[in-house]
Amino acid sequence: MTEDQDILQEDNSEDLYERKLYHVDKGQEPMRIDKWIHLRLEGASRNKVQKAIEAGFVTVNGQQEKSNYKVKPGDDIVLMSLVNPEYTEIKPEAIPLHIVYEDDAVLVINKPPNMVVHPGVGNYSGTLLNGVLYHLLQQNPGLTEEDLPRYGLVHRIDKNTTGLIVLAKTPDAAAHLAKQFFNHTVSRKYVALVWGDVEQDEGTIVAHIARHQRFRKMFAAYPDGETGKHAITHYRVLERMNYVTAVECILETGRTHQIRVHMKHIGHTLFNDWEYGGDRILKGTVYTKYKQFVDNCFDLCPRCALHAKTLGFVHPVTKQEMFFESPLPNDMSQVMDKWRGYVQTKLKQSPNGTLDL
Numbered sequence: 001m002t003e004d005q006d007i008l009q010e011d012n013s014e015d016l017y018e019r020k021l022y023h024v025d026k027g028q029e030p031m032r033i034d035k036w037i038h039l040r041l042e043g044a045s046r047n048k049v050q051k052a053i054e055a056g057f058v059t060v061n062g063q064q065e066k067s068n069y070k071v072k073p074g075d076d077i078v079l080m081s082l083v084n085p086e087y088t089e090i091k092p093e094a095i096p097l098h099i100v101y102e103d104d105a106v107l108v109i110n111k112p113p114n115m116v117v118h119p120g121v122g123n124y125s126g127t128l129l130n131g132v133l134y135h136l137l138q139q140n141p142g143l144t145e146e147d148l149p150r151y152g153l154v155h156r157i158d159k160n161t162t163g164l165i166v167l168a169k170t171p172d173a174a175a176h177l178a179k180q181f182f183n184h185t186v187s188r189k190y191v192a193l194v195w196g197d198v199e200q201d202e203g204t205i206v207a208h209i210a211r212h213q214r215f216r217k218m219f220a221a222y223p224d225g226e227t228g229k230h231a232i233t234h235y236r237v238l239e240r241m242n243y244v245t246a247v248e249c250i251l252e253t254g255r256t257h258q259i260r261v262h263m264k265h266i267g268h269t270l271f272n273d274w275e276y277g278g279d280r281i282l283k284g285t286v287y288t289k290y291k292q293f294v295d296n297c298f299d300l301c302p303r304c305a306l307h308a309k310t311l312g313f314v315h316p317v318t319k320q321e322m323f324f325e326s327p328l329p330n331d332m333s334q335v336m337d338k339w340r341g342y343v344q345t346k347l348k349q350s351p352n353g354t355l356d357l
């Protein structure tokens with residue numbers, strides 16, 4: 001294998017794209033870049049490679065080039081491509097979408113709970129992307145995935161996480177947004193309800209994240225940095241409710257389940273996060289009434305209590321900074337109100353005006 005065939009670096013983007021870096025070796029004969037890339041991407045058609053180049057998914061020495069550019073020794077080529085694109089046919093479905101903003105380039109949606117973002121094993125229909133495809137086809141009946149890969153999906157949020165997600169409506173917009181997510185210039189804040197009284201008002205969690213060694217559907221934190229991918233989460237306490245705490249989380253990186261894994265790592269599992277053990281009492285008393293109260297809270301918010309509250313990015317066309325904010329969904333608002341009421345009642349009943357933890 002020659003030097004130019006070696007991928008020097010392969011980094012996962014925040015969610016759906018990866019960046020592959022190639023260095024062209026000294027013996028390379030002049031060759032069109034579309035052909036050069038086509039020879040190195042298994043399963044990619046020459047036409048798809050050309051469209052990727054035109055959309056800006058490929059740069060040479062930091063500059064965008066056309067498909068007829070001739071690669072030469074010493075060139076550094078960067079390719080943004082879909083990460084592990086598990087191929088599942090996407091069928092349009094008339095699913096109601098809460099569209100927060102839309103123009104010719106981008107689509108911002110407020111995702112409800114219990115909705116998977118894109119089709120995959122076990123979820124072939126009813127996903128956000130099924131609804132997005134239907135919506136896009138009303139505007140452009142001839143649209144295909146060849147024209148717009150994954151129909152503009154550039155990042156994901158978990159099935160039971162609510163909140164804001166942005167999609168691209170053109171290949172150019174997809175390339176622009178994918179680069180922003182990869183470079184971590186997208187501004188996103190989440191609100192989570194976690195078990196326990198978080199000790200510090202604010203802090204930063206630094207711990208690699210990788211699949212759990214025993215439970216392969218879960219992820220785990222590896223603070224020694226020898227396993228998994230680098231991950232950083234900043235958090236700030238919003239409200240303390242003794243047995244639970246509302247926190248704001250800002251992702252400096254964007255790994256799968258990052259907030260859920262990092263908060264569990266510091267001892268504050270997300271409320272009702274069944275995959276990570278948050279669907280049982282982790283803090284509080286042993287009294288039957290308290291158990292009934294918590295069970296009622298689980299019923300009110302029957303999911304992991306996590307909401308993608310804000311989203312900010314640079315518009316791919318106008319280059320203006322865009323910012324969106326989504327209010328807390330009813331299930332999280334109601335369960336937080338219930339905790340506030342519980343704490344206030346207990347404080348009034350306490351002889352010393354404190355609530356023991």
